[in-house]
Amino acid sequence: MPGRAPGPPRDRSKGRLLRLYEALLGHFGRQHWWPGRTPYEVAVGAVLTQHTAWPNAARAIEALRARGLLTPARVAALDASDLAGVIRPAGTPRVKARRIQALTGWLVESMGGSFSRLRTAPLAPLRRRPNRRRPARPYGIYRIFPVPLRGVSRTQPSRGE
Numbered sequence: 001m002p003g004r005a006p007g008p009p010r011d012r013s014k015g016r017l018l019r020l021y022e023a024l025l026g027h028f029g030r031q032h033w034w035p036g037r038t039p040y041e042v043a044v045g046a047v048l049t050q051h052t053a054w055p056n057a058a059r060a061i062e063a064l065r066a067r068g069l070l071t072p073a074r075v076a077a078l079d080a081s082d083l084a085g086v087i088r089p090a091g092t093p094r095v096k097a098r099r100i101q102a103l104t105g106w107l108v109e110s111m112g113g114s115f116s117r118l119r120t121a122p123l124a125p126l127r128r129r130p131n132r133r134r135p136a137r138p139y140g141i142y143r144i145f146p147v148p149l150r151g152v153s154r155t156q157p158s159r160g161e
Helices: 012-028 039-048 054-066 072-077 082-087 093-111 115-120 123-127
Strands: none
Touching: 012 054, 012 123, 039 054, 039 093, 039 115, 082 093, 082 123, 093 115
């Protein structure tokens, strides 16, 4: 696995997931199951596809791309209402804008704005439920990237995934 530190991961669950991922990758090969040019674009796309048809989410992603807003730094600098205006085609723009900004804020604050640090982070802290008195981390962040991101494709996800 390129970029991986030598030796087994310190987290046993993470080690098991990585071995499973490697076995499935070796057997089935890359599946190209989700469109996206960068890991951040995949994460934003995951938020935008919630409760909407894929073509609408794709229009919102394209609008973000056309405005050069598919980087954590640029989204973090946006006002929620401005972001909501850009992602309107995906539906529920105010809710999704808040979720994207929560994801982006967490990524910038905790991981320096890069998913590469997330790949080597221990899983346990990522899985902790947020304290209701503090601003919540983006829910389900551990579901978005449970295994290393490799071979992110531009193909459309198949229905039912």
